[in-house]
Amino acid sequence: MKKALPLIIIIIALIVAAAMAIGIKQTKTVDWEESFDEKSNKPYGVSIFYKELPKLFKNQKIRTVYHQPASYLSANVENGYGDHVAEATFVIIGNSDYLEDDSIDELLNFVDAGNTLFISDYFFSQKLHDTLDIDIDYVLNEKDSISHQSLKYSNTEDIIIDKNTGDNYFARFDSINYKVLGHSKIDYKHANFIQVPFGSGNIYLHLEPKAFTNYNLLKDDRYKYVEGIISYLPENNVYFDSYTKIQTGYNGEAEKESNLSWFLEQLSFKWAWYTAVIFGILFMIFNAKRRQRIIKIIKPLQNTTVAFVKTVSNLYFETQDHKNLINKKITYFLEKIRTDYNLDTSVLNDEFIEKLASKTGKKKEDIKKLIDYINWLRSKNEFFEENLVKLNRHIEAFYSK
Known part of the structure; x- marks a missing residue:
């Protein structure tokens, strides 16, 4: 335990330094997304x-x-x-x-x-x-x-x-x-x-x-x-x-x-929470190491295909690469439209909406919401998590109806 003490001190110092650096350098951009969320303090929340x-x-x-x-x-x-x-x-x-x-x-x-x-x-x-x-x-x-x-x-x-x-x-x-x-x-x-x-x-x-x-x-x-x-x-x-x-x-x-989501939006509370969690994990690791020997766990071979897909998608999401995810969702959606309905998706205009509504039998108003939102996203350079969630909601609604 005494040998591990300097390592713990170094880890704590790195965590504190990282929290201070992020707190100083982090700048927030104004999100003008019209969410009408009663819990949002953003300009277009309510x-x-x-x-x-x-x-x-x-x-x-x-x-x-x-x-x-x-x-x-x-x-x-x-x-x-x-x-x-x-x-x-x-x-x-x-x-x-x-x-x-x-x-x-x-x-x-x-x-x-x-x-x-x-x-x-x-x-x-x-x-x-x-x-x-x-x-x-x-x-x-x-x-x-x-x-x-x-x-x-x-x-x-x-x-x-x-x-x-x-x-x-x-x-x-x-x-x-x-x-x-x-x-x-x-x-x-x-x-x-x-x-x-x-x-x-x-x-x-x-x-x-x-x-x-x-x-x-x-x-x-x-x-x-x-x-x-x-x-x-x-x-x-x-x-x-x-x-x-x-x-x-x-x-x-x-x-x-849960109100925990509000706390995690506040930078000071977020880092206090993360620091407490990390210290708790470190305590359990070093305390367990002191009391018992590590028991090797032999896991059976697994099919890692699904895990690989989840890892890649989580990597995009956790790095806040919303633009990449939004572009991929739009690309895959349009590819499916071309494959299933044999439609040209190079120009997403009213004529395309009419054809898609005719071939799918869905309401023109619902399709117009989705296509207008895709066109709006293509005109933006900066994206937020709300954009990704709203796009996913529209696409799921298209397939569910």
């Missing part, structure tokens, strides 16, 4: 809005839904198996494209019973479009990256949203029965916030989710625009749709992610 919900809905209970609305709401209806009956406002900020038809049906039943649904996203599920008889179009911002947002029947002043290449707006809706609550303006005004009566309740659809992000809530007086939007919603309990969906069955209990 952690500030999520934390302010109790102030926006005073004296109301705020529940976070970590799984599909279909399972949650069906569990929390009368005669269900949840711990309460679902009577509230269901809020979804961005990422509403994950909603399957059964979840849309359950949300519509929820509204029909006298509740409220609020969705802020660039587009909605096709089933929701068909049910409410609405169409959404897009106008390109050819002058600058600024669009103006305004609210009707409110004293809230108009605000601007920058870093905006264009605006989505309601191109078709029932102007007699639906009420326009807000507009966006690039060259001319167009409706981007409407109230839709449905059964005994109401559906509020909003087309500028970036207004709810951390960046815009902290910019000038833009938070007042969000306060104005919320003022249209009834004073009621709130179900906030979480960015992360964890299926827990039909008992209505939400299973939350």
Whole structure:
């Protein structure tokens, strides 16, 4: 043990030096990915809005839904198996494209019973479009990256949203029965916030989710625009749709992610955790060496093909080589399209989307999301883990449907 002491001291010194060097040299680049994650402090996360919900809905209970609305709401209806009956406002900020038809049906039943649904996203599920008889179009911002947002029947002043290449707006809706609550303006005004009566309740659809992000809530007086939007919603309990969906069955209990992930995002906590783990391992190694002789373990021969593939993929992932992994996933996906459907993938345009939708029998809107995201990734030089996860989600959705 005495002979091993200098080695332990050297290892400790190297670990401390490495931690200090990384802490000094590490520079963070701003991630502008629009995640709409309620736990993210990045510019386009919604952690500030999520934390302010109790102030926006005073004296109301705020529940976070970590799984599909279909399972949650069906569990929390009368005669269900949840711990309460679902009577509230269901809020979804961005990422509403994950909603399957059964979840849309359950949300519509929820509204029909006298509740409220609020969705802020660039587009909605096709089933929701068909049910409410609405169409959404897009106008390109050819002058600058600024669009103006305004609210009707409110004293809230108009605000601007920058870093905006264009605006989505309601191109078709029932102007007699639906009420326009807000507009966006690039060259001319167009409706981007409407109230839709449905059964005994109401559906509020909003087309500028970036207004709810951390960046815009902290910019000038833009938070007042969000306060104005919320003022249209009834004073009621709130179900906030979480960015992360964890299926827990039909008992209505939400299973939350471990908070350890947050600690690992903080540089000081991360290195404290890693240092404690390494010291623990070193203690066990040297303590075991002192007490007993090493027993040689003879392992049987194994088929190492799968292990080799896992090693290579882990090497790319652990070195944070997201660009390489993203390029390979896109290459392998397009190769499979060429092989299975005999399509030319050199130009991924609307004609290609039409042909692929025709040959696969899948919805054109779903394929367009995937192809647009691939084209967007090809235009970027810097990538993050969220980009890889989102691309993988789109490709898996393509094969599962």
